[in-house]
Amino acid sequence: MNSGDPTTGNSQLPLAFVKPVFPGWCFVMRTLLVLFLVLGFSVTAFADEGMYPISSIDRLSLKDQGLDLSADEIFNPDQTCLVDGICRVNGCTGSFVSPSGLIITNHHCAYRAIQSASSPKNDWLKNGFFGKTLEEEIPAPGYVVRITESYRDVSKEVLEAVAAGMTSAERTKAIEKRRKELEKQAEEAAPGMRADIAEMFAGRTYVLFMYTYIRDVRLVFAPPSAIGNFGGAVDNWEWPRHTGDFSFMRAYVAADGSTAEYDKANVPYKPKRFIKVSSGGANEGDFVFLLGYPGRTARHKTASFLTYERDVRLPFVVGLYQWQIQTMDQASAKDRLVALKHSSRKQSLANVEKRSRGQLKGIRRARIVYKRQKQEDALQEFIDSDPQRKAKYGEVLGMIEATYAQMTQDAVYRLTLNNYVSSVRGLGLAFTIYDAAVERAKEDLDRETAYMNRNMDQTVDRAILGWKDWHHATDRIIARGFSKRLGDAKFSLDGSAWGETALSEESTIREMFEKSPAELAKVDDGFLKKVIEMYPELMKLREQAKERDGKLAKFYADLIDVKQEFQKASFVPDANGTLRMTFGHVKGYSPEDAVFKMPATTLKGVMQKTTGVDPFVTPREVVNKYLEKDFGPFLHPTLNDVPVALLYDTDTTGGNSGSPILNGKGDLVGVNFDRAFEATINDFAWNESYSRSIGVDIRYVLWLTGKVYQAKRLLDEMGVAAE
Ligand code: ASP
Numbered sequence: 001m002n003s004g005d006p007t008t009g010n011s012q013l014p015l016a017f018v019k020p021v022f023p024g025w026c027f028v029m030r031t032l033l034v035l036f037l038v039l040g041f042s043v044t045a046f047a048d049e050g051m052y053p054i055s056s057i058d059r060l061s062l063k064d065q066g067l068d069l070s071a072d073e074i075f076n077p078d079q080t081c082l083v084d085g086i087c088r089v090n091g092c093t094g095s096f097v098s099p100s101g102l103i104i105t106n107h108h109c110a111y112r113a114i115q116s117a118s119s120p121k122n123d124w125l126k127n128g129f130f131g132k133t134l135e136e137e138i139p140a141p142g143y144v145v146r147i148t149e150s151y152r153d154v155s156k157e158v159l160e161a162v163a164a165g166m167t168s169a170e171r172t173k174a175i176e177k178r179r180k181e182l183e184k185q186a187e188e189a190a191p192g193m194r195a196d197i198a199e200m201f202a203g204r205t206y207v208l209f210m211y212t213y214i215r216d217v218r219l220v221f222a223p224p225s226a227i228g229n230f231g232g233a234v235d236n237w238e239w240p241r242h243t244g245d246f247s248f249m250r251a252y253v254a255a256d257g258s259t260a261e262y263d264k265a266n267v268p269y270k271p272k273r274f275i276k277v278s279s280g281g282a283n284e285g286d287f288v289f290l291l292g293y294p295g296r297t298a299r300h301k302t303a304s305f306l307t308y309e310r311d312v313r314l315p316f317v318v319g320l321y322q323w324q325i326q327t328m329d330q331a332s333a334k335d336r337l338v339a340l341k342h343s344s345r346k347q348s349l350a351n352v353e354k355r356s357r358g359q360l361k362g363i364r365r366a367r368i369v370y371k372r373q374k375q376e377d378a379l380q381e382f383i384d385s386d387p388q389r390k391a392k393y394g395e396v397l398g399m400i401e402a403t404y405a406q407m408t409q410d411a412v413y414r415l416t417l418n419n420y421v422s423s424v425r426g427l428g429l430a431f432t433i434y435d436a437a438v439e440r441a442k443e444d445l446d447r448e449t450a451y452m453n454r455n456m457d458q459t460v461d462r463a464i465l466g467w468k469d470w471h472h473a474t475d476r477i478i479a480r481g482f483s484k485r486l487g488d489a490k491f492s493l494d495g496s497a498w499g500e501t502a503l504s505e506e507s508t509i510r511e512m513f514e515k516s517p518a519e520l521a522k523v524d525d526g527f528l529k530k531v532i533e534m535y536p537e538l539m540k541l542r543e544q545a546k547e548r549d550g551k552l553a554k555f556y557a558d559l560i561d562v563k564q565e566f567q568k569a570s571f572v573p574d575a576n577g578t579l580r581m582t583f584g585h586v587k588g589y590s591p592e593d594a595v596f597k598m599p600a601t602t603l604k605g606v607m608q609k610t611t612g613v614d615p616f617v618t619p620r621e622v623v624n625k626y627l628e629k630d631f632g633p634f635l636h637p638t639l640n641d642v643p644v645a646l647l648y649d650t651d652t653t654g655g656n657s658g659s660p661i662l663n664g665k666g667d668l669v670g671v672n673f674d675r676a677f678e679a680t681i682n683d684f685a686w687n688e689s690y691s692r693s694i695g696v697d698i699r700y701v702l703w704l705t706g707k708v709y710q711a712k713r714l715l716d717e718m719g720v721a722a723e
Helices: 025-037 043-047 054-059 107-117 155-159 168-189 303-332 336-365 368-384 387-393 396-409 411-423 425-440 453-467 472-486 506-512 517-521 526-567 603-609 620-628 677-683 698-708 712-718
Strands: 086-089 092-096 102-105 145-153 193-201 205-214 216-222 247-253 287-292 580-585 600-602 643-648 660-662 668-675 693-697
Touching: 086 102, 092 668, 102 668, 102 712, 107 216, 107 247, 107 336, 155 168, 155 205, 168 193, 168 205, 168 453, 168 526, 193 526, 205 247, 287 668, 303 336, 303 368, 303 396, 303 411, 303 472, 336 368, 336 677, 368 387, 368 396, 368 526, 387 526, 396 411, 396 526, 411 425, 411 472, 411 526, 425 453, 425 472, 425 506, 425 517, 425 526, 453 506, 517 526, 600 603, 603 620, 603 643, 620 698, 643 698, 668 677, 668 698, 693 698, 698 712
Parallel strands: none
Antiparallel strands: 086 092, 086 145, 092 102, 102 247, 145 205, 193 205, 216 247, 287 580, 287 660, 600 643, 643 693, 660 668, 668 693
């Protein structure tokens, strides 16, 4: 550890649990500051990296940039603060925007909830949804809202589980087991809360986060898909954008305030703090910042990793997903029920497929592999310049490279087989049932995380939820495609899978989850039989993955150590689903020579794009209100129109979907939902010239909600005037 920062110290600082009972997040954050300072990142490192642990903001001079809040107002150990109003909604982010648990997030984040409540008769996806009273708000099965309450550094306890002489796979398993053990203990000590250990730096730094965990989440308002997904896959990851990608949900708890499963009698959750909505929006040049739960980035990974992504994994994903999307499209063309079943998965495959194409293009164009290789060459030179250092770290980069080279060799087979089981729903369900049975026979802590007692119910519920979208005819086509790709008859599903299946009723499926492996082997079902046959091969892949992860974690931990020594400044951890802050300005950009794109779009643009053909359809009521020029207070001061979407240079990734866009006062002025095509490579490297995030302007949200769809009760609840 070496940095010019006097506050740096030993990474094993005894960061005591913040308080025995769970304190405000703010206090937590203060301690988190210490955690990241031990890694010594300094203000200079802030210039080009942007997903800061929230605790570090008092080291930034954001006043000059336009932030009116003190660091203490964003987080404060002694009182509620802004971050108390932020939550995680499944893999997305949300903000509490009322004292009664009202959450604003993206339409694409609420999509699964809207879809599962929809039927050809009550087609909320197509027509939009508004619960006119609390009683009409609909349950969102499978949704969970988390609010970060506290954390502590558990690196020491986790890494103590590793003993000398362990193989890489043993190392992975030992770390996994210790993590599970600590999580379990933490949950036992704080009933109703959820514990989660996040790996901040691979093989090196682990932090135990405690979350309030709300399981009764309901859908409150969703615009029609024609608005919430306007432009569909064509416009996804593109700017200019005209998508009203927002929805409202609500968190509910038991009458005594404790978290509980869905129950009609539950009451709206009272957040410690809610975020004030400002109908003023944000305009070009304005300072904005985001709080959210970015999912994954790979900025600390090597050139060899990027090469693997560029040459192997990303092209594989593009090809595989394009074919699956096309298959689902064909199956959906004439039947709305089938289209509804496929809609959620199709949407997420299309999202990843296009992002992968953007990443492929960006990696090449921004010469990311080349640049990272250059940095590594310099690092290697530094390592080799000192015999002791060379002895310790000399092989690290080479070993990482060798690991990815090895992964490349069997990548197509491995990725195809894993995707086979996850893509063919019948196989996926049968696998979860059988795998659960095998794992259940083990001690709780030795099981895969999904099958531990604390997670089992959720795993079963998720499997059932997925099963509801099962369409046998499509599954059959997809299964055939996969067996062709795998090129080996032993993987193909024979006719018995497609006739009567034992997995046709929810109650039977729940019973299956009670059976032992031996009992399951006797069930007459084609999917189960195939899974049992393939199981040893799948377990071999699982074991190999653990072996690889163990190796990589060890090498990456060494790499971070020596990089810190070399650069004398250190690093913001890669995104890992924990709370971060990023900031920037509403700002256009030049994606290519001679092109400059402005940072705001308007309703006029929606009308111009509207062709009446999917995905560019605009509901009649929107057109009418536009023609009436009934814009209320939501007009842009200079554009003389309702602003629809915003572009800004923050540092975001998946998981920032639904993050509030906050102005300098900390008021919500929009909701983040995407990035520009060039910014898809944010996941590998951020750059001021191409990294742009996209959000829906709050004025469009409020105009649609209050004016067009007359959901005035929501505006009242948020304290916003519609006139
Ligand atoms: N729209 C994106 C997603 O769903 C959000 C992002 O990655 O910036 O993943």
